[in-house]
Amino acid sequence: MQALLDVYKIRQDFPILNRRLNDGKRLVYLDNAATTQKPNEVIDSISRYYKEYNSNIHRAVYQIAEEATEEYENTREKIRKFINARYPEEIIFTRNTTESINLVAYSWGYSNIKKGNKIVLTEYEHHSNIVPWQTLCHNKGARVKYLEVDADGYLKLEDLYDLISQKDDGKTKIISLSEMSNVLGTIFPAKEIIKIAHEKDIPVLLDGAQSVPHMKTDVQQSGCDFLAFSAHKMLGPTGVGVLYVRKEILEQMKPFILGGDMIKEVHKENTIFNDLPYRFEGGTPNIADVIGFSAAIDYLNRIGMDNVREHELEMTSYLLERIKGLKSVVIYGPKKAKDRGGLVSFNMDGIHPHDCATILNDFGVAIRSGHHCAQVLMEKLDIVASSRASLYIYNTKEEIDILIDALNHARRIFNT
Ligand code: 7TS
Numbered sequence: 155m156q157a158l159l160d161v162y163k164i165r166q167d168f169p170i171l172n173r174r175l176n177d178g179k180r181l182v183y184l185d186n187a188a189t190t191q192k193p194n195e196v197i198d199s200i201s202r203y204y205k206e207y208n209s210n211i212h213r214a215v216y217q218i219a220e221e222a223t224e225e226y227e228n229t230r231e232k233i234r235k236f237i238n239a240r241y242p243e244e245i246i247f248t249r250n251t252t253e254s255i256n257l258v259a260y261s262w263g264y265s266n267i268k269k270g271n272k273i274v275l276t277e278y279e280h281h282s283n284i285v286p287w288q289t290l291c292h293n294k295g296a297r298v299k300y301l302e303v304d305a306d307g308y309l310k311l312e313d314l315y316d317l318i319s320q321k322d323d324g325k326t327k328i329i330s331l332s333e334m335s336n337v338l339g340t341i342f343p344a345k346e347i348i349k350i351a352h353e354k355d356i357p358v359l360l361d362g363a364q365s366v367p368h369m370k371t372d373v374q375q376s377g378c379d380f381l382a383f384s385a386h387k388m389l390g391p392t393g394v395g396v397l398y399v400r401k402e403i404l405e406q407m408k409p410f411i412l413g414g415d416m417i418k419e420v421h422k423e424n425t426i427f428n429d430l431p432y433r434f435e436g437g438t439p440n441i442a443d444v445i446g447f448s449a450a451i452d453y454l455n456r457i458g459m460d461n462v463r464e465h466e467l468e469m470t471s472y473l474l475e476r477i478k479g480l481k482s483v484v485i486y487g488p489k490k491a492k493d494r495g496g497l498v499s500f501n502m503d504g505i506h507p508h509d510c511a512t513i514l515n516d517f518g519v520a521i522r523s524g525h526h527c528a529q530v531l532m533e534k535l536d537i538v539a540s541s542r543a544s545l546y547i548y549n550t551k552e553e554i555d556i557l558i559d560a561l562n563h564a565r566r567i568f569n570t
Pocket residue numbers: 187188189250251252253280282283332334335336361363364384522526527
């Protein structure tokens with residue numbers, strides 16, 4: 155069969171994948187849901203900015219500052235195209251997904267949430283999509299409601315109908331959910347959920363931290379009102395996040411970070427804020443890394459997001475099959491690979507996930523163990539932690555085989 159993407163060629167672009175650890179074992183990096191590795195192009199573009207045109211943006215008229223401003227704004231346009239937003243003003247740069255969600259909770263939330271209102275989340279949310287809403291609700295006398303996940307890691311859409319039905323009486327003001335769970339791996343039907351919500355005029359925030367890096371995103375097609383994601387989970391640098399907000403909503407929102415660059419005029423008693431989107435980007439932003447993100451998007455565009463998804467689907471099917479073959483293993487989330495993004499969380503009887511990850515480290519294998527910042531879900535699953543292997547464009551079946559050999563070795567050590 156024709157390869158979907160040339161994984162061995164791709165690997166040559168990632169210098170870290172040549173790293174040897176623990177007596178020469180090669181690094182098998184399977185923690186891509188936490189952060190992905192960076193190709194040379196991204197590293198070089200950051201270095202080029204510092205070596206050739208380091209300067210502040212949106213203010214000076216000299217050449218290198220104009221070059222920096224142009225590259226920064228080009229990235230915004232690239233992101234607009236990448237997620238198919240209508241206008242570049244709808245793209246706001248933040249530090250990460252967490253800050254993007256906080257921006258919405260503070261800015262939109264503090265104006266729109268009143269006593270007695272409800273905010274609908276799901277049980278599988280990352281802490282960054284729980285804590286800002288919970289805090290907002292505590293301050294406003296509102297309540298957070300959770301859509302439940304079933305034993306196989308799916309949501310029931312009837313539950314959503316129930317939560318926002320007639321008896322809700324217009325109390326639900328926003329639904330905020332992740333399009334792909336960072337623990338279960340489930341890809342949720344965002345478009346259908348948004349359609350149900352919009353029938354009741356309820357806006358929807360999609361946490362795209364796990365979905366945007368791994369599949370095609372189209373905000374016009376899904377109809378989401380807000381979308382949050384992080385550059386570092388899609389080949390880009392750390393310290394850059396994106397918040398997309400539909401323009402009609404963004405125009406009504408108050409700025410979150412106040413100070414320089416987000417103003418037009420400041421007087422002793424009043425301030426006139428800048429145009430969109432600058433009024434939401436107070437202070438000197440992370441210029442170098444935004445420019446680095448541009449190179450990451452070019453890289454993904456060249457591969458094609460459909461090919462990214464196809465490759466991960468093939469790898470996830472293999473990963474699922476191989477983990478299923480282990481003795482006394484519990485796998486969380488959907489049984490079918492096609493309902494998942496590229497990650498599998500699991501527990502092996504009698505081995506704590508932290509011990510498991512430590513033994514894997516001896517083999518050069520990097521996986522995540524712990525609660526994955528999803529303690530509400532951990533409570534639901536009645537566990538405190540799990541192991542998680544997560545994939546990206548440069549992972550191979552051979553690496554999955556090394557993971558499985560290491561897991562079998564862990565079993566032998568623990569005699570289970
Ligand atoms: N939402 C989801 C669904 C996530 O998986 C994460 C990070 C975030 C939000 C927060 O992203 P950040 O860039 O603001 O930190 N998830 C993980 C993870 O699964 N392991 O480490 C970070």
